[in-house]
Amino acid sequence: MPHPVKLWSILGNSQKLDGGAMFGNAPRALWSRWIKPDEQNRVPLACRALLATGLGDGGDKRVLFETGIGAFFEPKLKERYGVVESEHVLLDSLAKAGFTHEDIDAVVLSHLHFDHAGGLLAPWQAGAAPSLLFPNAKIIVGRECWERALKPHPRDRASFIPELPDLLRATGRLEIVDGGTSPKLGSQVRFEYSHGHTPGLLVATILTDGGGVSFCSDMIPGRPWVHVPITMGYDRYPEMLIDEKTRFLDDKLTRGVRLFFTHDPVCAMASITRDGSRYGTTNELAELAGVAA
Secondary structure: OOOOOEEEEEEOOOEEEEHHHHOOOOOHHHHOOOOOOOOOOEEEEOOEEEEEEEEOOOOOEEEEEOOOOOOOOOHHHHHHOOEOOOOOHHHHHHHHHOOOHHHOOEEEEOOOEHHHHHHHEOOOOOOOOOOEOOOOOEEEEEHHHHHHHHOOOOOOHHHEOOOHHHHHHHHOOEEEEOOOOEOOOEOOEEEEEEOOOOOOEEEEEEEEOOEEEEEOHHHOOOHHHHOOOOOOOOOOOHHHHHHHHHHHHHHHHHHOEEEEOOOOOOOOEEEEEEEOOEEEEEEEEOOOEEEEO
């Protein structure tokens, strides 16, 4: 019997990125109807984490799914990558929900691109070496995306934080997974793996009596990408990703599992709809604040 689980959407630092890159081969005339670009053709993006309490075999684990981009960039890189805020917004959002980073028992990373893992790091300070937050958390990451971070391809090398793997190994709290579950999280959290965006992207689903919720990460970064032909310019194999999304959405619709979006600027979670072969969303929630999973 699953333990009662409560969910919070935890906003991190936001970004503004080129709309064309975010929507791949979709024309601006189409994607600008979904997210309005600014004068530099940039679209606003959230870096949203999911906090779940009541996980683990004892129902006592507080688990954070991803950490957003954080505030680790020096000012020049902060501007280059369109990071909006200077402060570490994730820490403020955790405090608003009644938690600190020390309270977290596990952090699950879908992959190690900086906009998903950068929030693990303390805010940038001139002359200071990068350092980790979350001192009590097991850090859970999939084997393939871990290996990708160790040996990145030239196409996505700039998306990784060079110092992060050594910092994570030095903690003694790194858990690398390649199966469907983690001993730390118990059987209520199930893992699937997607390869269209980056090798071995880990998609975590919290199972409940009512279905559950999947942290989609960059497999489906927001509502526009639920329409399966829409992919990002950052995706490694768009056609593979389209096939993966189709199977994933069909399965989650059948089982009543909702989708949690990390990059959607206004929607945290939604249910899936289907009209013929086209998928969409309904029951959209902008924020979760201790809601039952």
